[in-house]
Amino acid sequence: MQIVVIGGGAAGFFGAIACAEANPQAQVTLIEASRKPLAKVLISGGGRCNVTHACFTPEELVQNYPRGGKALRGAFTRFQPLDTVAWFAAHGVNLKTEADGRMFPITDRSETIVECLIKAAFNAGLELSIGTPVISVNRKNEGFEVIFKSGETKYCDRIILATGSSLIGYKIARELGHHIETPVPSLFTFNIADPKLRTLAGISVNPVNLRLSIADKKPLQQTGPLLITHWGISGPAVLKLSAWGARILHENRYQCKLYINWLPNLPQEEVRQRLLAVKQEWGKKAIALHRGVDLPHRLWQYLISRISITTEDRWAEISNKTLNQLVQEISQGEYLINGKGVFKEEFVTCGGVNIKEVNFKTMESKLVPGLYFAGEILDIDGITGGFNFQSAWTTAYLAGKSMTQTSNS
Numbered sequence: 001m002q003i004v005v006i007g008g009g010a011a012g013f014f015g016a017i018a019c020a021e022a023n024p025q026a027q028v029t030l031i032e033a034s035r036k037p038l039a040k041v042l043i044s045g046g047g048r049c050n051v052t053h054a055c056f057t058p059e060e061l062v063q064n065y066p067r068g069g070k071a072l073r074g075a076f077t078r079f080q081p082l083d084t085v086a087w088f089a090a091h092g093v094n095l096k097t098e099a100d101g102r103m104f105p106i107t108d109r110s111e112t113i114v115e116c117l118i119k120a121a122f123n124a125g126l127e128l129s130i131g132t133p134v135i136s137v138n139r140k141n142e143g144f145e146v147i148f149k150s151g152e153t154k155y156c157d158r159i160i161l162a163t164g165s166s167l168i169g170y171k172i173a174r175e176l177g178h179h180i181e182t183p184v185p186s187l188f189t190f191n192i193a194d195p196k197l198r199t200l201a202g203i204s205v206n207p208v209n210l211r212l213s214i215a216d217k218k219p220l221q222q223t224g225p226l227l228i229t230h231w232g233i234s235g236p237a238v239l240k241l242s243a244w245g246a247r248i249l250h251e252n253r254y255q256c257k258l259y260i261n262w263l264p265n266l267p268q269e270e271v272r273q274r275l276l277a278v279k280q281e282w283g284k285k286a287i288a289l290h291r292g293v294d295l296p297h298r299l300w301q302y303l304i305s306r307i308s309i310t311t312e313d314r315w316a317e318i319s320n321k322t323l324n325q326l327v328q329e330i331s332q333g334e335y336l337i338n339g340k341g342v343f344k345e346e347f348v349t350c351g352g353v354n355i356k357e358v359n360f361k362t363m364e365s366k367l368v369p370g371l372y373f374a375g376e377i378l379d380i381d382g383i384t385g386g387f388n389f390q391s392a393w394t395t396a397y398l399a400g401k402s403m404t405q406t407s408n409s
Contacts, residue, residue, distance in 0.1 A: 001025070002026075002027050002029075002143070002155065003016075003026050003027065003157065003158050003403065003404070004031060004154065004156040004159050005019070005028065005029070005159075005162060006031050006169070007032065007160075007161065007162035007163040007164060007169065007375070007377075008033075008034075009038060009039075009040055009164050010038065010041050010117075010375065010389060010393070010396070011164070011376070011377075011393075012030060012160070012162035012163075012375070012396070013030065013120075013396075014117070014374070014392065015160045015372075015374045015375075015395075015400040016124075017120045017124050017400065018400025018401050019399075019401070019403055020121075020126050021120075022404070024125070027127070028124075029129060029154070030127070030128050031132050031134060032128075032129070032131075033131070033133040033168070034131065037118075040164070041110055041117075044110060045104065047110050048108045048110055050386040050389065051113060051386060052084045052085070052103045052386045052389055052393070054081065055081060055101060058076035059073075061081070061390070064387045065391065066186070066243045066381060067350055067379055068378065068391065071360045071380070072391060072394065075395065076394060078394075078398060079393065079398060080390075084390060084393050087393075087397075088105075088113075088116065091119070091120050092116060093112055100385070101385065101386075102386050132149075132150075133148065134146055134147065134168065135147055135149050137159065137172045137176065142157070142370070143370060144156050144158075157370065158372065159370065160373070160374055160400070161371070161373050161377055162396060164376045164377060165183055165351075165376050170352070170377070173353050176368050177367045177368060179353075179357065180351070180352060180354070181351045181354055182351050183350070183351030183352060184247060184250040185246065185340065185350070186242065186349060187242055188341060188342060189234040189239070189341035190233050190258065190341065191231050191232045191339035192231075192336065192338065197228060198229075199302075200228045201230045202228065203227075203296050204226065204235065205226050205295070206224070206226070207223050207225065207237070207265070208223070208224070208225075208237055208261060208262055208264060209221060209260070210222050210223075210237050210259070210261075211258070211261075211332075212249075212256060212257075213257045213259060214248055214257075217248055220244050220248070221241075222238075222240045224236045228299075229341070240383045242340070243383045243384075246350040247350060249337075249340070254338070254339050254340045256336075256337050257334055258335045258337050259332045260332070260333050260335060262299070262331075263293060266293070271331055272323070274293055275326060278291070278292030279316070279323070283314065283315050283316030285315060286312065286313065286314060287313050287314065287318065288304060288309075288310075288311040295330075303329050303330060304326065306329055306333065307322065309322065309326070348382075348388055349381065352377050353373055353378050354379060355379050358373055358378065361398070361402070362402035363395050364399075372402075372403050374396035374399045375391070380395075
């Protein structure tokens, strides 16, 4: 049986290896357009490669996928992070778990993962064709005709599309009859045009609560660490919010109101009482120097300046109205997002092949027998932390294992 896998990234390699290891008689060819397969793996996780996440129950795991979680629920009962850890261990690579649950190779080098996949591909007898762009795929009899940019063609019985968020992958899927959900960016930072805020670059606060407010839409919230940057804000809470709000933010051209609660563990009334206590005890002291709540000093000075409290103003001098404004500023300060930044370690897209058109037991197309999908070409995306790699490993493994079975279940 002739198998072609288009796309030499994480999903393409994993699917091709799974297929070849399960079916030694099959001739598996892995085709990559660029001269550097696994390039994205190499630079992921800051060059360390965040392989997966230490979340070992499918019910919990799926909660980290803004899109595709429901479809992945069953898939994760067949191949989940424990299986990923075991697969890499069996292929000579041990993983370690960090405090936040992210899992990396113990070498802390993404090259370890790349070398492992290339070696496994070689050992499984894969034919690797790099620097070979595909321009289209046609249905031919019971199989497929793959047409290369060079003008050459190749016939195969089954095919895995694992082209990531590339336009050519979407084009091929669309021409074969699939619907593509419009791709838009996911996992990005927020631009906030406030020069004073930007002077605080480098300050982090953990936790904060972020709430996106867009007319006629249910508010979206995330709680977690926040980092102030030279362009606005970043950090896990922002990245998670950008993932869950990817479509809404895109529709609104990345212009919307964001409310920040800098002390989410304190009820608003508790914040007020603490400020009142400072006012009573330190009435003659400068507000800028005596804050009464646990916030970085420079951030405190920024927050009071937003309601026009100067560095000379004393606690005894402020009115109840100003005190209420300060409570409001701490608990639900309003900021305007006016664009998205980049998050260098991730290249995640929301959108892709409509997952209702794919059988998640086998990853085979419901529309085109013999066509399989794996990885980011699907309308699936996870938050940061190893979840996108895990959906790639899972979908690729299932596709590779099931594609030489005779019945198209």
